[in-house]
Amino acid sequence: MVALVDTNILVYRFDPRFPLKQERATELLRQGIADRSIVVPYQALVEFVAATTRRISGQASLLTEEEAHREADDMLAQFQVIYPTENSFRTALRGAALYKMSWFDALIWAYADEHGFDPLLSEDFQDGRLYGRVRVQNPFAMAVHEPSLR
Numbered sequence: 001m002v003a004l005v006d007t008n009i010l011v012y013r014f015d016p017r018f019p020l021k022q023e024r025a026t027e028l029l030r031q032g033i034a035d036r037s038i039v040v041p042y043q044a045l046v047e048f049v050a051a052t053t054r055r056i057s058g059q060a061s062l063l064t065e066e067e068a069h070r071e072a073d074d075m076l077a078q079f080q081v082i083y084p085t086e087n088s089f090r091t092a093l094r095g096a097a098l099y100k101m102s103w104f105d106a107l108i109w110a111y112a113d114e115h116g117f118d119p120l121l122s123e124d125f126q127d128g129r130l131y132g133r134v135r136v137q138n139p140f141a142m143a144v145h146e147p148s149l150r
Contacts, residue, residue: 004039004112006122007047009139014052014062021140028139033078040079041111045072088114099131109134
């Protein structure tokens with residue numbers, strides 16, 4: 001089974017404010033590298049760099065730009081990365097309208113739908129819900145009771 005991961009899992013790996021989620025994200029990503037069961041959308045890498053280099057409540061960012069760029073480059077080497085196509089863009093348009101998703105969530109979902117990845121691992125969707133043929137799984141839902149990044 002190959003799963004697509006959303007940006008929040010990549011970010012939690014470096015976010016010490018949520019130690020249980022950090023531990024779970026690290027475990028999930030390490031296992032995904034070992035058994036090649038994780039795929040990362042290009043968009044998640046772009047969002048990862050933006051999220052980890054943004055200042056948090058007037059304090060330092062999670063990573064420096066150099067660190068974030070190095071980590072994103074490492075992820076390119078460690079995971080299969082998928083890129084948008086015209087079809088994924090059109091699917092995202094339909095998904096945003098049909099499921100009332102934000103544009104960025106619709107794009108992530110469209111990658112999973114287009115490539116047949118199931119589950120989509122994210123805390124940004126309704127856990128367990130089936131969106132078309134893609135089921136969402138929140139890897140933090142059962143074991144972790146910390147607030148989300150939102």
